[in-house]
Amino acid sequence: MWYGRTMGIKTLEWKKGKLYLLDQTKLPEEETYVACSTYQEVAQAIKNMIVRGAPAIGVAAGFGMVLGARHATRKSLDSFSKHLDQVARSLISTRPTAVNLIWAVERMQKFARQRVSEGSHDLEGDLEKEALRIMEEDLQACREMGRQGQVFIPDGASLLTHCNAGALATAGYGTALGVIRAAREAGKRVHVYVDETRPFLQGSRLTAWELMKDRIPCTLITDNMAGWLMYQGKIHLVITGADRIAANGDAANKIGTYSLALLCHAHRIPFYVAAPLSTIDLSTAKGDRIPIEQRSPAEIINILGRRIAPEGVKVLNPAFDVTPHRFISAIITERGIVQKPYRSNLKKVFQRAGTRDDDPTLIG
Ligand code: MRU
Numbered sequence: 255m256w257y258g259r260t261m262g263i264k265t266l267e268w269k270k271g272k273l274y275l276l277d278q279t280k281l282p283e284e285e286t287y288v289a290c291s292t293y294q295e296v297a298q299a300i301k302n303m304i305v306r307g308a309p310a311i312g313v314a315a316g317f318g319m320v321l322g323a324r325h326a327t328r329k330s331l332d333s334f335s336k337h338l339d340q341v342a343r344s345l346i347s348t349r350p351t352a353v354n355l356i357w358a359v360e361r362m363q364k365f366a367r368q369r370v371s372e373g374s375h376d377l378e379g380d381l382e383k384e385a386l387r388i389m390e391e392d393l394q395a396c397r398e399m400g401r402q403g404q405v406f407i408p409d410g411a412s413l414l415t416h417c418n419a420g421a422l423a424t425a426g427y428g429t430a431l432g433v434i435r436a437a438r439e440a441g442k443r444v445h446v447y448v449d450e451t452r453p454f455l456q457g458s459r460l461t462a463w464e465l466m467k468d469r470i471p472c473t474l475i476t477d478n479m480a481g482w483l484m485y486q487g488k489i490h491l492v493i494t495g496a497d498r499i500a501a502n503g504d505a506a507n508k509i510g511t512y513s514l515a516l517l518c519h520a521h522r523i524p525f526y527v528a529a530p531l532s533t534i535d536l537s538t539a540k541g542d543r544i545p546i547e548q549r550s551p552a553e554i555i556n557i558l559g560r561r562i563a564p565e566g567v568k569v570l571n572p573a574f575d576v577t578p579h580r581f582i583s584a585i586i587t588e589r590g591i592v593q594k595p596y597r598s599n600l601k602k603v604f605q606r607a608g609t610r611d612d613d614p615t616l617i618g
Pocket residue numbers: 306307308309352416417418419420423424428429430456494495496497507508509573
């Protein structure tokens with residue numbers, strides 16, 4: 255089965271009971287796949303960022319639960335639940351910020367318990383179908399965000415994106431890059447400035463690779479160039495993805511996003527966030543409650559295996575920051591475009607059914 259439907263980008267694939275992950279640590283030089291046949295292998299792949307991006311790690315974890323259930327004892331609902339809880343904990347502990355991971359694992363846990371209590375004779379098959387549903391829904395959500403969000407991109411726009419919120423970060427098509435793709439599909443001319451995204455270089459290694467594959471005009475810049483380009487009027491809007499959006503609209507995303515949002519504010523440039531509902535966490539009241547992953551100093555003190563800082567230097571490496579909601583112009587979801595005030599409008603977006611109107615649905 256083939257799922258990454260964007261110009262040949264196949265981020266995740268479930269085939270004959272194994273999860274195949276495009277190894278994102280090897281891009282853009284090599285397009286190789288890592289096969290996972292146990293949940294521990296899936297957990298390791300998420301931790302090592304072979305698969306990364308909030309929705310994609312959620313989808314991968316869904317399949318991790320299928321693999322974890324494979325060896326579970328089904329003597330009783332209690333023993334099965336205990337085993338699955340342990341699998342869930344192991345998957346969730348890999349990366350703390352992206353809420354899609356917890357969302358997908360909890361959905362699989364709930365579904366498994368329900369099927370066991372209903373006396374399912376093919377639990378693995380049932381779970382496999384649920385994980386495939388999560389994958390398919392994510393792809394559909396990306397397409398819908400694209401359809402709705404592309405209205406914010408005028409013909410001839412020059413925009414900037416940070417990190418990778420594309421097909422590689424999702425089941426396919428992307429969130430922020432999905433909006434850009436949809437603008438192109440609507441016949442608009444766009445040019446994308448791609449932030450390099452230190453230290454893991456998701457911008458240069460992944461976003462530039464994706465955009466070039468799709469023949470979307472782009473220019474790579476280092477992260478510290480954005481302000482100067484804005485000052486010169488070369489950037490008309492910024493669009494990013496998110497790893498977790500709190501109930502008040504504060505949005506955690508790749509480190510450097512907050513600085514971009516501030517720059518947008520200072521230059522009166524719109525700053526949009528595109529994210530599916532699986533990224534919105536109404537149980538987290540505001541941004542300062544979002545756990546921020548701290549990653550290894552090695553990512554900062556080495557480049558391509560070469561040390562670029564003195565031995566013993568102190569290093570800080572938070573993988574994400576939080577953009578306060580007041581700097582976000584709108585949040586693009588698959589269920590509509592959410593405007594301020596976010597606290598009430600984010601609640602509304604969960605209450606309403608999806609729309610198939612041609613015009614975007616404005617919430618707020
Ligand atoms: O550390 P990463 O590469 O997993 O971080 C990814 C991001 O910050 C993305 O912008 C975010 O997950 C949104 S992806 C649709």
